[in-house]
Amino acid sequence: MTSRLVRHGALAALLLVPMAATAGPDDALRLARAAVAAGDNKAGPFAVVDKKQARVFIFQGDGALLASSPVLLGLARGDVSVPGIGERKMSDIKPHERTTPAGRFASEPGRNLSGEDIVWVDYDAAVSMHRVRPVVKAERRLERLATPTPADNRITYGCINVPAAFYDRYVKPALGSRQGVVYVLPDQATSRSVFGFMGH
Amino acid sequence: MNRTSKLVAALALAAAGTAFAQGNPPTTASPNPATAAGQQSPAGGPMGTTGTTPQNNSASGSGSGGTSGSAPMSGSMSTGSNNDTNATASNSRPMRPARADRN
Numbered sequence: 001m002t003s004r005l006v007r008h009g010a011l012a013a014l015l016l017v018p019m020a021a022t023a024g025p026d027d028a029l030r031l032a033r034a035a036v037a038a039g040d041n042k043a044g045p046f047a048v049v050d051k052k053q054a055r056v057f058i059f060q061g062d063g064a065l066l067a068s069s070p071v072l073l074g075l076a077r078g079d080v081s082v083p084g085i086g087e088r089k090m091s092d093i094k095p096h097e098r099t100t101p102a103g104r105f106a107s108e109p110g111r112n113l114s115g116e117d118i119v120w121v122d123y124d125a126a127v128s129m130h131r132v133r134p135v136v137k138a139e140r141r142l143e144r145l146a147t148p149t150p151a152d153n154r155i156t157y158g159c160i161n162v163p164a165a166f167y168d169r170y171v172k173p174a175l176g177s178r179q180g181v182v183y184v185l186p187d188q189a190t191s192r193s194v195f196g197f198m199g200h
Numbered sequence: 201m202n203r204t205s206k207l208v209a210a211l212a213l214a215a216a217g218t219a220f221a222q223g224n225p226p227t228t229a230s231p232n233p234a235t236a237a238g239q240q241s242p243a244g245g246p247m248g249t250t251g252t253t254p255q256n257n258s259a260s261g262s263g264s265g266g267t268s269g270s271a272p273m274s275g276s277m278s279t280g281s282n283n284d285t286n287a288t289a290s291n292s293r294p295m296r297p298a299r300a301d302r303n
Contacts, residue, residue, distance in 0.1 A: 074302075090303065098302075111298040118301060128301040157302035179293065 027185055028057045031195060035183065036063035038197035045174035046181040049160055051100060054150035056162060058170045067170045070145050072132060072161035074100035075154050079186040086126035090157055098157045101127060102186035103194055108179045119175045121160065121182045129171060132161040
């Protein structure tokens with residue numbers, strides 16, 4: 001009886017932690033461990049975006065995983081931003097240019113032109129992490145986030161869209177009021193070639 | 201001199217005194233134009249070149265290093281992959297001007 005209660009309690013605890021360590025793909029967790037070991041995050045909270053899995057992982061400064069969530073990413077696969085894309089109108093951005101760049105980014109809290117609080121991932125390239133905005137119904141952004149597969153999570157112009165509740169509960173406390181680090185795992189290159197602290 | 205003349209003379213004297221008292225007229229220039237105009241750095245740091253809050257800046261106001269003109273704003277930002285090593289070194293940097301994101 002007691003052991004059954006313990007098992008149920010443990011299961012309930014797992015369910016309360018949104019997609020915690022059990023859901024963490026190896027790549028993201030490996031990168032997090034290496035970043036903390038190298039002191040690359042400077043003991044501050046950080047995020048790892050796994051583009052292949054279309055998930056973001058939020059970590060404490062000591063490397064403890066807080067939570068993870070599905071995300072929406074740039075429509076096109078690719079690991080670099082087109083030069084000058086941050087200065088261009090959305091309507092001028094071609095489909096193949098809608099990439100979410102990979103790499104290590106010094107994030108900072110900021111605001112967009114609507115006054116919405118966001119986390120800048122790459123300010124110059126206008127890439128941010130923000131609450132999903134289901135403005136264009138045809139894009140079905142909320143539906144894409146809800147499906148279990150990452151295959152349909154490529155729709156943005158490069159920004160990283162997260163569910164609003166997840167943003168408010170995890171992203172904003174960790175990165176929305178201070179500078180931090182966002183690591184974006186590459187689509188095509190290897191992690192070791194992108195993140196020097198992982199060794200070659 | 202009748203009473204009317206005395207009254208006129210007194211009024212003239214009073215007017216002249218007032219004029220002398222106004223010899224150092226108030227200036228319209230504030231000793232602290234930024235404060236007087238209600239324009240202050242939102243983060244309490246030095247004023248930017250625009251003097252407006254981030255929400256009021258245009259999308260074209262972006263650029264490398266920001267527009268505040270303050271030294272900390274020139275910190276490096278990633279424009280590609282793996283080129284930024286100044287992650288959490290400073291958390292006192294003022295917020296950069298608002299700009300459009302790529303949604």
